[in-house]
Amino acid sequence: MGLRFFNTLSRSVQEFVQLDPAGKEVGMYCCGPTVYDFAHIGNWRTFVFADLVRRYLELKGYQVRHVMNITDVEDKIIRRVRETNSTLAEFTGQYEAAFLEDLKTLNCLEPHHKPRATEHIGEIISLIEKLLARGIAYKAADGSVYFSIEKYRGCGCTYGQLLKLNFEEMRPGERVKSDEYAKESVADFALWKARVPEDGDVFWSSPWGEGRPGWHIECSAMSMKILGESFDLHLGGEDLIFPHHEDEIAQSEGATGQPFVKYWLHGAFLLVEGRKMSKSLGNYFTLRDLLAKGFTGREIRYLLLTAHYRETFNFTMDGLQGARTALARIDECLGKLRELAAGRPEAAADEAILQVFTTALDDDLNIAAAWGGLFDWVRELNRRLAGNALPAATAAAALAAWERIDSVLGIGTVAEAKAPAELQALLEARQAARQAKDFKRADAIRDELKAKGWIIEDTPKGPKLKKA
RNA sequence: GGCGGGGUAGCCAAGUGGUAAGGCAGGGCUCUGCAAAAGCCUCAUUCGUCGGUUCGAUUCCGACCUCCGCCUCCA
Numbered sequence: 175m176g177l178r179f180f181n182t183l184s185r186s187v188q189e190f191v192q193l194d195p196a197g198k199e200v201g202m203y204c205c206g207p208t209v210y211d212f213a214h215i216g217n218w219r220t221f222v223f224a225d226l227v228r229r230y231l232e233l234k235g236y237q238v239r240h241v242m243n244i245t246d247v248e249d250k251i252i253r254r255v256r257e258t259n260s261t262l263a264e265f266t267g268q269y270e271a272a273f274l275e276d277l278k279t280l281n282c283l284e285p286h287h288k289p290r291a292t293e294h295i296g297e298i299i300s301l302i303e304k305l306l307a308r309g310i311a312y313k314a315a316d317g318s319v320y321f322s323i324e325k326y327r328g329c330g331c332t333y334g335q336l337l338k339l340n341f342e343e344m345r346p347g348e349r350v351k352s353d354e355y356a357k358e359s360v361a362d363f364a365l366w367k368a369r370v371p372e373d374g375d376v377f378w379s380s381p382w383g384e385g386r387p388g389w390h391i392e393c394s395a396m397s398m399k400i401l402g403e404s405f406d407l408h409l410g411g412e413d414l415i416f417p418h419h420e421d422e423i424a425q426s427e428g429a430t431g432q433p434f435v436k437y438w439l440h441g442a443f444l445l446v447e448g449r450k451m452s453k454s455l456g457n458y459f460t461l462r463d464l465l466a467k468g469f470t471g472r473e474i475r476y477l478l479l480t481a482h483y484r485e486t487f488n489f490t491m492d493g494l495q496g497a498r499t500a501l502a503r504i505d506e507c508l509g510k511l512r513e514l515a516a517g518r519p520e521a522a523a524d525e526a527i528l529q530v531f532t533t534a535l536d537d538d539l540n541i542a543a544a545w546g547g548l549f550d551w552v553r554e555l556n557r558r559l560a561g562n563a564l565p566a567a568t569a570a571a572a573l574a575a576w577e578r579i580d581s582v583l584g585i586g587t588v589a590e591a592k593a594p595a596e597l598q599a600l601l602e603a604r605q606a607a608r609q610a611k612d613f614k615r616a617d618a619i620r621d622e623l624k625a626k627g628w629i630i631e632d633t634p635k636g637p638k639l640k641k642a
Numbered sequence: 643g644g645c646g647g648g649g650u651a652g653c654c655a656a657g658u659g660g661u662a663a664g665g666c667a668g669g670g671c672u673c674u675g676c677a678a679a680a681g682c683c684u685c686a687u688u689c690g691u692c693g694g695u696u697c698g699a700u701u702c703c704g705a706c707c708u709c710c711g712c713c714u715c716c717a
Contacts, residue, residue, distance in 0.1 A: 208716090364714095418714090442711080540656075
């Protein structure tokens with residue numbers, strides 16, 4: 175069986191069959207950040223999830239074209255620009271830079287395309303014109319342009335592909351107020367928002383007057399520009415299912431008459447310490463907050479990757495602590511394998527563990543099961559290592575397999591820190607003292623090294639220094 | 643109120659109509675001058691509660707309790 179994903183469109187797990195029957199290329203669009211603040215750990219779960227999808231597709235031999243938009247114009251941004259007395263580019267630039275830096279810290283592969291909404295106003299306007307020409311959109315008295323769900327449905331299109339909609343039973347949210355303008359129907363949504371005084375300098379001219387794009391239209395315009403009218407995968411957080419993604423489908427299919435996206439994948443939210451993240455609860459963390467607590471991007475990435483992407487995940491500080499220990503377990507094992515395999519030429523990867531790994535991930539990215547298999551593998555290797563029963567060739571094969579596995583996990587390996595020469599000398603002095611049975615002195619040196627941040631590891635092959 | 647997803651050990655988390663992966667923490671052991679580090683072993687007669695179907699249910703069905711998400715610019 176091949177790769178299967180849970181597709182929100184069908185609400186079921188489906189075999190992944192790329193649109194392009196000939197080529198290996200897969201188009202993948204992931205809703206990126208709105209750059210008005212630092213991204214928080216919940217946002218990062220989604221981006222790490224998208225990174226996992228991409229890396230796994232690449233392991234499977236697909237050539238992925240990965241697009242992630244940068245939303246750099248939107249209500250909140252405009253408000254903050256006004257409040258901070260900065261320009262739009264200045265304001266969004268700093269958060270975009272921070273975002274890309276954080277993405278690296280988490281060892282996410284950089285998307286091939288990172289289109290900004292403000293740089294695609296032309297494409298957005300053309301798309302809106304297409305919808306107007308088809309009679310699916312209308313211009314309101316205030317100069318805004320709206321998408322008409324009724325007209326769209328009248329064309330035989332389906333609104334509500336990603337979820338069951340029941341407009342009669344819907345409770346209008348509070349946010350409707352701020353977005354009312356002059357719509358024909360409450361369900362309609364803005365494609366183009368007419369300029370209002372609060373927008374300040376943030377506006378573009380259009381055939382309908384000055385204004386700015388609505389929220390959903392940028393994703394339709396940019397994804398179709400780069401990936402074509404129909405593409406394979408579209409990812410995002412589960413909260414985007416409605417209205418964002420539903421509206422993207424409507425705009426895109428309304429304009430092209432073609433199916434927009436074949437597979438929609440949505441990542442679940444996370445809780446922090448068992449509760450929904452909120453600033454008032456004190457459990458709201460940006461990546462930077464966690465780094466400041468002494469955790470590494472690697473540990474955070476690992477923890478975010480321990481649970482299945484469609485399950486709510488409880489992110490905890492205990493979990494982060496545990497991530498550190500779990501990673502050390504893998505590192506130790508790999509370190510021993512490297513020692514054993516040192517100098518051996520490239521080996522063929524151990525197929526058995528690769529099989530375990532891909533069988534788990536093929537099943538809608540069941541990464542928890544994949545980790546289970548990996549830790550079983552580590553234990554078995556440790557057993558054999560401890561019994562001196564592991565041939566060097568087997569160690570080399572295991573390492574070759576790990577290299578491929580880690581091309582997906584992105585956990586990497588921490589190079590063993592080399593102690594400076596003077597500490598190495600201290601270690602030797604201690605060893606001499608031990609041999610002379612001067613344990614007092616030996617222990618004093620041990621304490622000294624510990625104070626300097628190095629732990630002595632007395633192995634059967636002699637003492638080693640390890641960074642605390 | 644409508645729609646959707648959950649509740650599995652102290653914590654995190656897979657999974658299955660046939661008797662519960664894995665990680666962390668805990669306990670034991672090996673190694674050691676003692677430690678530490680590391681490794682190995684161990685750790686749920688039970689899967690929110692109550693009923694039902696079944697030879698058999700944690701898994702299917704129903705009710706209830708409870709948590710989370712969406713219901714118009716929130717990953």
